[in-house]
Amino acid sequence: MQFVGFNLRNNLFVAPMAGVTDRPFRQLCKKLGAGLAVSEMVTSxxxxxxxxxxxxxxxxxxxxxxxxxxxxxxxxKMMADAARHNVDRGAQIIDINMGCPAKKICNVMAGSALMQDEPLVARILEAVVQAVPDTPVTLKMRTGWNRANKNAPMLARMAEQCGIRALAIHGRTRADQYTGHAEYDTIRTVKAAVSIPVIANGDITTPQKAREVLDISGADGVMVGRAAQGRPWIFREIEHFLATGELLAPPEVSEIHRVCREHVEDLYGFYGAESGLRIARKHISWYTKGLVGSAAFRHAMNRLETTDAQMAAIDEFFGRMAADNDRLAYEPDADDDAQELAA
Incomplete structure (x- = not known):
């Protein structure tokens, strides 16, 4: 896919997720089939x-x-300064967050709260685009502030006029948070309103759903967020299905083990042992969710206090599963509704 001056492997994007899309996760998703991965939100x-x-x-x-x-x-001004600061440190694309629904972001009128103040949006977009004239600027937003105020099509036209090079649209309003179903018809309206690339985001959990969303919305690509947590191979699965119409076999237990292990080791190296141990817990929980015996494993794993013990527990759990049958992935766990312990 040709995207804002870059030749991407495909039209599959990793959604920016606070506390998730750090460098180890972005690198892993790209390795397993994503065309582009957007960083975690960086403060201005x-x-x-x-x-x-x-x-x-x-x-x-x-x-x-x-x-x-x-x-x-x-x-x-702060957003313009932040754009320059990050370009100086290696950013090749600047993406503006106008989609985050979190209260701590919206309470300071950032993220999706900006959609309420259209004149301010225009000033921010113009300032950032002018601050980094040689760097493409993209925008991620929602369909509106609430269901009575779905102003994404108007804001999309404004963004294009301000020099924004591409849009990613999460098919929910700020008020919807992550409830209900994504509205791909609104994304289709946005796509019809502009000539720049539009990427559809929201509820894309399977290769078949990715195909459906592309067909309904007319979008140029799809952006996957929560469905990639513990399933970074979803990008190669979608890529294969879009190209062939055929589904790849699910990963074997041995591959899940290898991917999880390598990811956790990268987290240790990136954050250091103490923070890496803590941050790895949520990822290990996602990797093991749905596997037989995983609820008890997660309960015990979240109480381990050293990286050696955590890695040994991963090896023991997956080793036991592979010894039984290397195709046990995603067999329902009776206790799978147990609450996941975050980092």
Whole structure:
């Protein structure tokens, strides 16, 4: 896919997710079939540039190009400064966050809260585009602030006029959060309103759903978020299905084991042992969800206090499964509704 001046492997995008799409996860998704992975949201507050969290989010060492960094904020000058700051540190695409529904973001009138203030949106878009004239700027937004105010088509036209090069649309309003069903008809209306690429996002959980969303919305590509948590191979599955109409066999237990292990090792290296251990817990929980005996495994794993113990537990769990049958992946677990313990 030709996208804002880059030749991508395909039209499959990894959605930016706070606390998830760090460099190890982005690299893994690209390796397993994603055409582009957008970074976690990076603050536009210059006072936080030196924080460990912000510096990690701006770390792109060894990352496969193109490198897309999402910035968030509500002040045009600060957003412009943040764009320049991240381009100076390796960003090849700047993405503006106008889609996050989280209260702590919306309470400072950033993220999807911006959709309520259309003049401010225009000032932010113009400021960022002008700040990095040689770098493509993209925008991620929702269909509107609430169901009575679905202004995405109007904002899309405004964005194109301001120089935004592509749009990603989550098919829900800010008020919907992540409830209900994504509205692909609104995305289709947005696509008809502009000539720049439009990427559809929301509820894309299978290769068949990706095909359906492309057909309904007319979008140029699809963006996968939560469905890739613990299933980064979903991108190769979608890629294969879109190309051939055939479904790939689900991954064998041995491959899930290998991918999980390598991902966790990357997390240790990226965050350090203490933070890596804690952050790895949610990813291990996602990798093992739905596997026989996984609820008891997760319960015990989340209480381990060293990386060696955590890795040994991963090896023991998957080793036991593979010894029984290498095709046991995703067999229902009687206790699978147990609450996942986050990092």
């Amino acid at each position: 507050n210059s006072l936080l540039y030196g924080s460990a969290k912000t510096q990690r989010r701006a770390n792109h060492d060894g990352e496969v190009a193109p490198i897309s960094v999402q910035i968030a904020g509500a002040d045009p």
